[in-house]
Amino acid sequence: MYRYDEFDAQIVKERVAQFRGQVERRLSGELLEDEFKPLRLQNGVYLQLHAYMLRVAIPYGQLSARQMRMLARIAREYDRNYGHFTTRQNIQFNWVALKDIPDVLALLAEVEMHAIQTSGNCIRNTTSDHYAGAARDEIMDPRPWCEIIRQWSTFHPEFAFLPRKFKIAVTGAAHDRAAIRVHDIGLHMRERDGVRGFEVHVGGGQGRTPHIAALVNDFVPEDRLLDYLEAIMRVYNLHGRRDNKYKARIKILVNELGEEEFTRQVEAEFAAQRSHEKIDLPQAEIDRIHAYFAPPELATKPETSDVFEAAKASDKVFARWARTNLHPHVTPGYTSVTVSLKPIGGLAGDATDAQMEIIANLAETYGQDDIRVSHAQNIILAHVALDDLPALHAELDAAGLATPNESLITDLIVCPGLDYCNLANARSIPVGQAVQKVFADPDYQEDIGRLHINISGCINACGHHHVGHIGILGVDRKGEEFYQITFGGRADEKAAIGDIAGPGLKSEDVPGALKRVVDRYRELRSGKDELFIDTLGRLGHDPFKEALYAAD
Amino acid sequence: MSSVRPKLKPETPKSITAWETATGRTVWMTADGGWTADTAQIAAFTGDEAEERLAAAAKQEAIITDPYFMEVTETGGITGRETLRESIRANGPTVAYGDKA
The missing domain is CATH 3.30.413.10 (Sulfite Reductase Hemoprotein, domain 1)
Structure with missing residues (x-):
């Protein structure tokens, strides 16, 4: 990965010193909030509902174990023991005190990180394919x-x-x-x-x-x-x-x-x-x-691994995870692994400091010191030998990081919503958790297949609801939360904006309504290979709207 | 829950809430014009006094940031259209997070 040269190191260090002075002037009252706001935003500092939020740049979503350990340390020493990986492949700390942020930025600078270009009207962090430099179907890195x-x-x-x-x-x-x-x-x-x-x-x-x-x-x-x-x-x-x-x-x-x-x-x-x-x-x-982006030197291995095949044959839990959370690697005998940050009933994209430390250790032991953040709010270990998967899976599972759901219906993209965000009109996280719970059965999820549900707590769409196969948008009606459902969005090379299905639903009605939609899809699909989005394309939205609004 | 703050009538009891500048935590004005993070000490103001208190708060930017009116009951309880938003500002997320998740 890219390493700072002397100029990079210098500009980041100078920026920290500059912001330290600006924070001091804000705390003394010399700078008023209106004057300070553009300065803090240029350093990734937002004022959210109940705290400042610091958004740290993870350029194109790639970081090393050393950097991940520093994020863990910041979560532990300056936040409440966790961080939130975002749909722009960055990380957000939700509880950092303004007076401490210069010290946090100084720590980040030690590991070649910063919060520049994570806010404000500038060119933001450039994002990319989380399997970059590893994927078998890649043409160029x-x-x-x-x-x-x-x-x-x-x-x-x-x-x-x-x-x-x-x-x-x-x-x-x-x-x-x-x-x-x-x-x-x-x-x-x-x-x-x-x-x-x-x-x-x-x-x-x-x-x-x-x-x-x-x-x-x-x-x-x-x-x-x-x-x-x-x-x-x-x-x-x-x-x-x-x-x-x-x-x-x-x-x-x-x-x-x-x-x-x-x-x-x-x-x-x-x-x-x-x-x-x-x-x-x-x-x-x-x-x-x-x-800087030369492929890692990977030992030559056969296309298949006896260790991997034996583990799949003897361990159903491992076999399921291997079916869902691996992505074909360009090098025979290797794979890319999705470390799911979407445990059922958890908080999408959140990782505790302990989990970050574990991911860092596993990246060094099994993953060529190469960690990625996906825009779907998961972590990727880009280069893992098939031989190492049973051991890796056991350690991930022990840390609550082996949920077998990559790109399945419980792998929802969820913005922080009204639980954190000053712009939000409605909560996203509890709705996402409730939706996950009705689809929690892993056999059910695998039967449904790839289906992206994305939730945003306001029209700003940080939760990418417009491009979810099923999108959920939280809206406010006279102080009450409602959720609009969209069908047919997609974010890939056939990108499309979803269409609003009809009137919004109360939060408690969303999980059941989506279950009716998904079960209608399972009845109507031409076969198990036809994804929800393709059935929707073939039949149109009407059968699914009907299911959405059908009474229980 | 709108992120647009509603206008409150003069006679509607209201607290003045803001963020503590140094930490970002939610604070409310107390009856004696100080600031508290304790919801039990939220003071309710009305009419001209409320306006005067808000104007005074706006001059304390070193201590607090972006003060505004929040609807409360006569005894300072959070109420009105923004109850959910203000309850989250007061009590934090409605979901368990971090080590508790």
């Missing part, structure tokens, strides 16, 4: 380009005060696991005539006005990528709405100008760049960044 984008965008003066926040995602596999089409810019890596490049999608997003991104250019060669991104950013910076927060995202600009006109303006900006303005990296620099 997106991480080096995520890192290049990070370096280009960090403290870029032209993009420090954009009309609104800006999110970029990159994927290098045919199957999009990074939800790139619902990002401000989504980059899909391609190869054409031996040249590597990117399909560029612009103007996707969720929130109150969801849009699927427009394909603006089907191939930008990699050596022109930063120039092309700069052209997009300039069009946005110039024409993006600054007068209305709700119309400020680039998706609104793309929609208002139309895809064709927006593309024309980007291409014109790109063509107008003069030679001295070009920021194309020299090949040596591209190669230097790529070298």
Whole structure:
């Protein structure tokens, strides 16, 4: 993974010192909240319902055991013994005191971490495929380009005060696991005539006005990528709405100008760049960044493992986990493992300090010191030998980290909702827990197959409800929580925004209603191989709406 | 539960609530104009006094942040449309978390 050079270390250290001074001035009253707010937001500090929240960047979701141990230490010493992994592959601490945050940032800097670009109207943490550099279906590793984008965008003066926040995602596999089409810019890596490049999608997003991104250019060669991104950013910076927060995202600009006109303006900006303005990296620099992401040196192993096969044959619990939580690895004899942070009735994405320590240890012992955070709020050990899976599973299971549900119906994406968030209108976590409980039987879950339920506690859609196969949106009606259900969203290469099924439901009615929908799907599917989302596509939404609102 | 704060009538009993600047914890104004994290000490104000108290609170930014009116009963109990939100601000999440989850 990427390691800081002296410049990276210096700017992070200086930033901590600067923020320490700003916090001191805030606590003395020299800075008022209105003056301080933009400063704290540039350092990932939010003021939530009942505490400050510190959002720490995990660039493209990758971290080492050493970094994970530091997160555990911060959870233990400065928070309430846990942290929350987010849908943007970051981590949030929910109870950190403002007076302590400079010390926390200093600790993070010791392990090459920070909270820059996790808030404010800047280019945020670039997200990616959580199996990057490991997946068998990957064409190219997106991480080096995520890192290049990070370096280009960090403290870029032209993009420090954009009309609104800006999110970029990159994927290098045919199957999009990074939800790139619902990002401000989504980059899909391609190869054409031996040249590597990117399909560029612009103007996707969720929130109150969801849009699927427009394909603006089907191939930008990699050596022109930063120039092309700069052209997009300039069009946005110039024409993006600054007068209305709700119309400020680039998706609104793309929609208002139309895809064709927006593309024309980007291409014109790109063509107008003069030679001295070009920021194309020299090949040596591209190669230097790529070298940080060289695949781990894995011992040669056969495609199958006798140890693994024997364990599956003798241990049903292990066999089930092996069916659900592994992903094919590019190297024979290895796999990527999902460490589920979705125990039934638990809090999606939360891990205790003890669990973080265990994950760090397991990553060193079995996982090449390579930990990933997925946008679905799970942890991935990207490179694990099949031979080691029984031992790994036993240790995960003992720590409550072996729930066999990756991409199954209980692997819900759930935002913090009104239990934590100042923007939320309704709670998400208890509804997610109640939904999990009606689908808890692991045989039932496996029979249902891959089905994504995503919950947000407000229209800002941090819980990605628009792109859940089933989406749940919490709304407030005169002080009472209601939940709108959507069908048919998806976040992959066939990205779509879900359609609202009808009137909202009371929280206590949501689990039963969804069970009726899922059972209707099991009756109607053409076979066990037809996923819910495909049955929905084949039959339309009516049978499922009918089931949703049918009386018990 | 809306994140938009409702307007309260002058005669509606209200507390002044905010965040303690140094820690972020929820605090309420006491009868003597100090700040408490103890819900039993929430004071109810009405009319001009409430407005004056809020104006005074707004000048204490080193200690507290973003003060606003919260609807309460005459004895300072949390009530009204924002009861769920304010109860969560007072008592924390409605679900067990961390080691207790």
